[in-house]
Amino acid sequence: MAAEPEQGRPSGDLSQVNLRESQGVQVGPGPNLQVNVFYSGPAAGGSDDVQRLREITRAVLDGNRDEVTIPAPEGTVAIQRHVAGLVTGADGSFALIGEPGAGKSVLAVTAANVLLKAGEDVVFLGAESLAASLGATRSELGMQTNLDQVLAAWDGPRCGTLIIDGVDATRGTSSVDWLPRLARSLRGTRWRVVATIRTFDLRYGPSWQQMFPGAPLDAAHADPAFSHVRHLLVSELTEPELAQVQDGSPRLAALISAAEPRLGGLLRNPFNLRLAAELVGEGVALTGIRTRQELLHLYWERRVELTSDRLARRRALRELCASMVGRRRARVADPSAVVDPAVFGAVDGLLRDGVLREDVQGRQHGVNPVIFSHPVLFDFAVAVTYLHGEAPLSLKQRLDSDPDLAITIRPSLDMYFADLWSSDVDRGQFWELALAFSTRDHGHPIAAVAAACAVLRQHPGPGDLAPLQDRALTQDQPGQTARWCVAHLAAAFDATEISPADRQACTPALAELAAGLAARAAATGDVGLADLARLLLFRLDRAFPLVPDAVAAGPRSRAAADVMRCALVSPSSPGSETLAIRIAEALARAVEVDPGNASPVIDAVIEPQVMAAWGGQVATRLIMHIGIIAGTVPDLAERLMMSVWQFDEQRDEQTSIGNSGIVGLTSTRKQDLDMARYETGHVFPAFLAASPDTAFRFFASLMAMHLLAYEQVREADRLPRVYQSQSLEHAGHDAINAMARAVITFLSSSAESDDARDRAIADQLVQAATAQVTSHQFWNLLLEAGAAHPATLGPMLLPLLDGSDLLGHYTTMAFAAKLTAALSASLPDPGHAQLEQIILRARNPRDPEGSPGQELIDMLLGQFDRDRVQDPASLARLAALDAQGGPPAAPQPLPADANYGGVISASWSTDQSGMRAATGDPLQLAAEQVSSDIAGTASGTPEDQATARQQLRASVSHLYGVLRSSDQPLDTPALEQVFITMTHGAEILARDAEIFPDTDLGQLVLGILEAALPAEPPSRENP
DSSP, X not given: OOOOOOSSOOOSOGGGOOOOOBTTBOOOBOGGGOBSOOOOSOXXXXXXXXXXXXXXXXXXXXHTGGXXXXXXXXXXXXXXXXXXXXXXXXXXXXXXXXXXXXXXXXXHHHHHHHHHHTTOEEEEEEGGGOOSSHHHHHHHTTOSSOHHHXXXXXXXXXXXXXXXXXXXXXXXXXXXXXXXXXXXXXXXXXXXXXXXXXXXXXXXXXXXXXXXXXOOSOGGGOOGGGTTBOEEEEOSOOHHHHXXXXXXXXXXXXXXXXXXXXXXXXXXXXXXXXXXXXHHHTTOOOTTOOSHHHHHHHHHIIIIITSTTHHHHHHHHHHHHHHHHHHTSXXXXXXXXXXXXXXTHHHHHHHHTTSEEEOGGXXXXXXXXXXXXXXXXXXXXXXXXXXXXXXXXXXXXXXXXXXXXXXXXXXXXXXXXXXXXXXXXXXXXXXXXXXXXXXXXXXXXXXXXXXXXXXXXXXXXXXXXXXXXXXXXXXXXXXXXXHHHHHHHHHHHXXXXXXXXXXXXXXXXXXXXXXXXXXXXXXXXXXXXXXXXXXXXXHHHHHSOOOTTSTTHHHHHHHHHHHHHHHHHSTTSTTHHHHHHHHHHHHHHHHHHOHHHHHHHHHHHTSHHHHHHHXXXXXXXXXXXXXXXXXHOHHHHHHHXXXXXXXXXXXXXXXXXXXXXXXXXXXXXXXXXXXXXXXXXXHHHHHXXXXXXXXXXXXXXXXXXXXXXXXXXXXXXXXXXXXXXXXXXXXXXXXXXXXXXXHHHHHHHHHHOSOHHHHHHHXXXXXXXXXXXXXXXXXXXXXXXXXXXXXXXXXXXXXXXXXSXXXXXXXXXXXXXXXXHHHHHHSOHHHHXXXXXXXXXXXXXXXXXXXXXXXXHXXXXXXXXXXXXXXXXXXXXXXXHHHTTSSOOOOOBOOTTOTTOSBSSGGGSBOTTSOBOOTTOHHHHHHHHHHHHHHHTTSSOHHHHHHHHHHHHHHXXXXXXXXXXXXXXXXXXXXXXXXXXXXXXXXXXXXXXXXXXXXXXXXXXXXXXXXXXXXXXXXXXXX
């Protein structure tokens, strides 16, 4: 049955597509997906160039026929790759990427055969046939017209595919320019471009990335580094794919199953597996093979070094490689013009043994170009022939005369350095060459990084790096060059071509190197040397965060401490503060690893003279990791946190935020200290979790230092004492408020824990708060939390209500009443009986007589669940109150963090005896209006809040006038409450941007706040 080809891409199983017979040519598949015809219709205009492209395509596909299978000893084994279906089924242009030898070319050949079989036009070109320009490429391919013009004029009923295999082979040539232009010129035509390329070359080739714009074709087969590139990633063989080889070859199955981990990993690469299969078939044992380099050397021995004409083969390969490198193309158009006639016969042997193969793309007029059978073999051949056989420093001279050569032969450089490292027992020649490449003015960074990557892949020991370390310790020119070489090692450690296993294996040696450099820097104050050690530590920490059981944790922690010691040698010297900022995080982590060594260094950092030099930025970086420090040395964490609160920064000089030379963000010394204090609040939960008692001690001390109280000191029989205090939000840039909330959250969760130890910690902290904290706002937060958790935290607070200020102080009574109601509903009978007796002893702490306040007691009795009241006197009093219309209502609480006392109008409800004040009193009314306006500034819509602020301006002025004309004694509790309310109103107005100091209202606000200040600084004993 004949089927007409449809416009566009066929769908479904392409192997089942029936193709039509055209021009009398029979269509039919051959072995290995070979298609016996590539002609899908008449060429446009009968173009000879179209026919030439078809011939080249067919020849290339036929020439790669054997590459799609593994030559197992028992016979060829085909591997069906899972990604193959994605390659053949994809629409549009894309890149097929992967590591060398991953099977990209095989998949491209397979896809080309499938597409041809489906009736599409396909042009398949190996990149080695691409010259420096379209015109030169036309000549190489034996065409009459440039490739772009031929494709543009090539009509057809279906889409066409141009496959370019191995564009990485054009590395360092002009093809990098014209190939992307060709791809752009084909957009909008029926032709798309599919190119295979090594991941390395795509990563460092922006023009290749721009050639394939878009998203990856399949998320499961994508490299996250190329989210903007339309590509498919060809990875190593999966277990099911490797199982196909094991099923088809018992000898390879035995090899794979018995392979040690590193050899097993190598065999997942199809190219490596193919080499291994050939060697096994020849009876070669692969015992001890760990790297591709070793596998290639074993293969090279069989194909070159152990042959009868080995000298001729070596020379022929050297001459071919020299020509290829010199011409920047991995092919030789006419080997007879390059290879000495005396050894030219060796070329035939190399072709026969599969080291070389003919390039069918350029075959014309009896000339047979040659290429290596695989790009990896070309890279290896250049390394062992073209680069070897000379003194190592001659390579430096060669790159001096041809600097771009390092780009072209970068993979060969990797292989060359690997061989040099292995053969150079004392590493002297290796480091001599690596240092030559690392000179700042006359070096070659690409070659230097290649040398560094080779070191890391060889898993060096500390002794291997000792020659480099010794040179880097000096400050002369050779020492500076050695430091550049160390920097290249640090850069290479992050390179994507260094595997995680390689990173882990070389970390101990790099850590010892960093420790050696840092120790010398600490002794000499050499900031540059210390920063180099820090750079190494930074790379290591990013891969393996510094924790006690991390790889090489000991030397890394020592190095971090010594880097900071170097900065401390002369804190005011240029670069010292920047170095300290950069190493602070590593030093904090070092405390957990080696507290005895790292802790004294942090103590030195927070010494007053060092803080005076560095300000707050270094301390901030340390404080960010307070949880780590507190978990190991709690007292050190407390000293560190307190240091930024005890330090007084007076400088306004500019500082930089971060170390970017591009984005110039700046701060000031004062702002740095503010940020450090803010950070203490941000990290306080971690401090609290790591060491609750130490963290709370710090918190209580901080409140005593920075939280002003607006009341005179009172004697109290029972704790806690409560004072109307400065708002938590406005003490320490909200840091103290954040800490208070963290304490409440911690107490709530600990009290609810099933672990008795957690509950015991919560109880200890409650007792500590009872003895040390007087802030009304903190107690409101805790009382509110107790009411929200009446079965866990609430009962812990019950004893605190007995005889203390909590029940009767006007700032806390609303939340105390809320807790009373919650406990009444949840306490068992004995606990409820205890609560009843506590309520009957409730008092107004501001009453000089300290006698119970009946109205206060009545209000609290009204919070009880009537069915649970047991005390006869309480029952009788409730009955009497019911006869009078019921108990007094509890004051309505505002948010517990409100900075105006926490209640609405409750301040004016009682006089010094605890009895209700007379209604209609001018002072009471004026104070109630201020309290109402204060509440309005923190509630409702933004418009409502703005209106309340406007009203507050008038109500504060009015209250001040009424207060001045009042004939009440100035020492009465009610008058003191009025003054506190007025002070809070003034505190809010002080932040009003529309009130200026030189206005009458501004002067009034300033006067009220000055009058509210205590006569002497508050302390824990005298808040």
